[in-house]
Amino acid sequence: LLSALQQLEAKSKSVLEKLEKDFDRLNSEVGAIRSQLDEVSKQLELLTRASGRCPLCGRPLDAEHRMKLIKQLRAKKLELEAKLSKLIEKKERLKKDMEFVKSVLEGS
Amino acid sequence: LLSALQQLEAKSKSVLEKLEKDFDRLNSEVGAIRSQLDEVSKQLELLTRASGRCPLCGRPLDAEHRMKLIKQLRAKKLELEAKLSKLIEKKERLKKDMEFVKSVLEGS
Ligand SMILES: [Zn+2]
Numbered sequence: 338l339l340s341a342l343q344q345l346e347a348k349s350k351s352v353l354e355k356l357e358k359d360f361d362r363l364n365s366e367v368g369a370i371r372s373q374l375d376e377v378s379k380q381l382e383l384l385t386r387a388s389g390r391c392p393l394c395g396r397p398l399d400a401e402h403r404m405k406l407i408k409q410l411r412a413k414k415l416e417l418e419a420k421l422s423k424l425i426e427k428k429e430r431l432k433k434d435m436e437f438v439k440s441v442l443e444g445s
Numbered sequence: 446l447l448s449a450l451q452q453l454e455a456k457s458k459s460v461l462e463k464l465e466k467d468f469d470r471l472n473s474e475v476g477a478i479r480s481q482l483d484e485v486s487k488q489l490e491l492l493t494r495a496s497g498r499c500p501l502c503g504r505p506l507d508a509e510h511r512m513k514l515i516k517q518l519r520a521k522k523l524e525l526e527a528k529l530s531k532l533i534e535k536k537e538r539l540k541k542d543m544e545f546v547k548s549v550l551e552g553s
Contacts, residue, residue, distance in 0.1 A: 379487040394499040
């Protein structure tokens with residue numbers, strides 16, 4: 338019996354280690370997406386205020402080109418927001434799994 | 446004597462009103478400069494990350510043109526920061542004047 342408990346403990350520890358590694362990876366993915374979202378909203382703000390010229394390089398920018406760029410950026414923003422909410426859901430599930438395994442380790 | 450006090454009180458009230466109007470005008474100037482600073486730092490962030498193309502309109506942007514734009518924006522940022530600190534100093538002085546006049550009014 339003792340060796341079965343010891344095996345369970347060793348197995349739970351290695352599961353917990355793997356879950357913690359996944360959790361850290363997810364955290365850095367969330368950070369990368371948040372910084373891309375930040376860049377897209379900066380571009381959207383500059384473009385929506387612009388008229389006639391590109392607010393960054395100063396070259397002429399007609400209304401059609403400007404609207405095309407704004408549409409592309411809005412689509413990118415929606416895509417990034419959808420990715421972000423999926424990752425946050427994954428993180429929550431992972432957190433619950435980690436708490437479960439920790440409670441198994443503490444109980445044993 | 447009473448009419449002299451009443452005159453002082455009326456004069457202090459009109460001075461206070463003028464100071465309060467100036468204070469409000471200064472506040473909106475500070476807000477306008479802060480939003481210009483915000484726009485300049487967005488442009489600087491997008492340009493410093495860019496390479497080869499304008500990060501906003503997508504057209505080719507050579508290193509020389511990029512460096513010229515970055516230099517212009519940095520100069521603009523310094524100018525706005527100098528303006529902002531002058532305005533904040535003015536606001537502080539005005540606040541002290543208002544408190545003095547208020548203490549005169551309360552004392553009479
Ligand atoms: Zn451009």
